[in-house]
Amino acid sequence: MGDLEHFPDDGLRxxxxxxxxxxxxxxxxxxxxxxLGLALLLGPKTPEDLKLxxxxxxxxxxxxxxxxxxxxxxRREHDQAAPITAPLSLAIEVLSxxxxxxxxxxxxxxxxxxxxxxxxxxxxxxxxIVAYDLVDGAYVEVGRAAGDQSVTLTQPFEVTVTPKALxxx
Numbered sequence: 001m002g003d004l005e006h007f008p009d010d011g012l013r014x015x016x017x018x019x020x021x022x023x024x025x026x027x028x029x030x031x032x033x034x035x036l037g038l039a040l041l042l043g044p045k046t047p048e049d050l051k052l053x054x055x056x057x058x059x060x061x062x063x064x065x066x067x068x069x070x071x072x073x074x075r076r077e078h079d080q081a082a083p084i085t086a087p088l089s090l091a092i093e094v095l096s097x098x099x100x101x102x103x104x105x106x107x108x109x110x111x112x113x114x115x116x117x118x119x120x121x122x123x124x125x126x127x128x129i130v131a132y133d134l135v136d137g138a139y140v141e142v143g144r145a146a147g148d149q150s151v152t153l154t155q156p157f158e159v160t161v162t163p164k165a166l167x168x169x
Contacts, residue, residue, distance in 0.1 A: 014057040030167055031070075032110045034094045034124035037166030038071045045159050051076045058083035059091075067107065070094045070122075071158055072156060087115035089156035108132075112139050118155045128164035 009133045039054050046052045055068040062081040071092040078086035091111050095104075104121060112134060119139060120131045128146040131153050132139035145151035150162045 002126075030124040031094050031096045031110050033167045035070050035120050037168075038094075038122065041161065041166070042071070042073070042159060045157060046073065047157055049076050050074065050156060053084075059088060060085055061087065065110060065114070067091075067110070087117065089116075090118040090120065091116045092120040092122060095121065108139065112137065116129060118142075118153075120153075122163065122166065124167045127167050129161050129163050129166075131161075 007074060024055065035054055037097075039052065042052055046075055053069075053072050055070050057072070058066055058068055059072065060066045065066050066083065067070070069088070069091040071090075071094075072088050073090040074084055074086060078084065089109075091107075094144075095106055108119065118131065118133050120129055123130050126146070129144060130141060130152065131151065133142045133144045133155050142155070143151040143153050145161060145163055147164050150159065150160050150161045
């Protein structure tokens with residue numbers, strides 16, 4: 001895992017899945033708009049016992065996996081100076097052309113396997129969100145919305161998300 005620390009700070013994202021290196025280009029405008037929109041929406045609603053992060057911030061649940069979720073929430077007691085190792089309360093991935101398949105399949109299954117309580121997938125191009133909660137080790141869809149529709153999600157805290165508003169902030 002220490003090898004990741006030696007990669008250059010070149011704007012690329014370096015992540016590991018089962019020891020395999022994933023390298024993706026720096027995100028484009030719509031992706032960053034959605035990340036900023038999510039941070040602005042979630043920040044004021046995040047309870048004191050939780051901590052909100054945006055990428056780049058490493059989550060390393062084992063010695064063969066290292067992700068940088070676009071947005072994530074952890075219990076404040078699990079925050080540390082080193083990479084986060086505890087299960088996340090919420091992981092959010094914002095889709096881009098280069099990460100769509102990884103976010104919808106590989107990260108979906110890896111987050112479930114490592115006990116991430118809630119996983120949201122946000123599409124900034126066709127503004128939409130699909131939200132899942134972990135139930136008995138598997139994700140169950142708990143909400144979805146597109147465009148001007150809103151969905152109220154309750155985990156890890158209650159928040160109402162309107163996808164189009166995320167990208168027009």
